[in-house]
Amino acid sequence: QVQLVESGGGLVQAGGSLRLSCAASGRTFSFYAMGWFRQGPGKEREFVAAISRSGGSTAYADSVKGRFTSSRDNAKKTVYLQMNSLKPEDTAVYYCAARYGDPLTQREEEYRYWGQGTQVTVSS
Numbered sequence: 001q002v003q004l005v006e007s008g009g010g011l012v013q014a015g016g017s018l019r020l021s022c023a024a025s026g027r028t029f030s031f032y033a034m035g036w037f038r039q040g041p042g043k044e045r046e047f048v049a050a051i052s053r054s055g056g057s058t059a060y061a062d063s064v065k066g067r068f069t070s071s072r073d074n075a076k077k078t079v080y081l082q083m084n085s086l087k088p089e090d091t092a093v094y095y096c097a098a099r100y101g102d103p104l105t106q107r108e109e110e111y112r113y114w115g116q117g118t119q120v121t122v123s124s
Contacts, residue, residue, distance in 0.1 A: 002026045002098045002113040009094060009118030012086055016122070020081040022096030022115055029077040030054075033099045035111050036070060036081050038092035038120075047106040048094070049081060059104045064090075086122045093117040 003025040012018055022034070033052050039045040049070040050059045058070050067086075072079040079096060097111035105111075 002029070002032060004096050004098060004113055004115035006094065006096050006115045006118040009120045011121045011123065014086060014088055014122055014124050016086050017082070017084045018086065018120060020083065020094055020096075020118060020120070022079045022081075024077045024079075024098065026077075030074040031100060032113075033102050033104055034070075034072060034079040035097045035099065035105075035108075036079075037095045037097060037108055038090075039095070039117075040089070040092040043092075045095070045108060047108065050104040050106065051079060052102050052104055057102075057104060059106065061106075083120070086120075088122045088124045091120060091122050093119050 006022045008020040035050040036048040037045050051070045055072045069082045095117045096115045098113040099111045
C-alpha cells in the first residue's frame with residue numbers, strides 16, 4: 001500500500017515557476033515508478049511526466065518537454081515536478097501516481113496509487 005500526498009500548487013503568473021512535491025508513505029518507495037498527470041478545467045486527465053524507480057529515466061509529454069523536470073529522492077520518499085515557463089494552459093489539478101516496477105508508461109491505467117491532487121493556476 002502506498003499513500004501519496006501532493007503539495008506545492010498555487011497561483012502563479014505566466015512565465016513563472018512552481019515546484020510540486022509528492023510525498024509517499026510505505027517502506028518500498030524505490031520499487032515504484034512515478035508519474036505526474038493533470039486535469040484542466042473541462043478536460044480529461046492527461047499524462048505529464050514519468051520517472052523510473054532510480055530516477056535515471058524520465059519521460060515527458062510534448063506539451064511540457066523542455067519546461068518541466070521530474071526528479072525524485074528515494075531516501076525522502078518524495079518525487080518532484082519542477083515547472084518553469086508556465087503558461088495559462090498549464091492550469092490544472094496535478095496528480096502524482098505510483099506504478100510498481102519499471103518501465104515508464106504514460107498509460108494512467110498502469111498506475112495503481114494516486115494522490116488527491118494539487119491545484120496549479122497560471123494567470124496571463
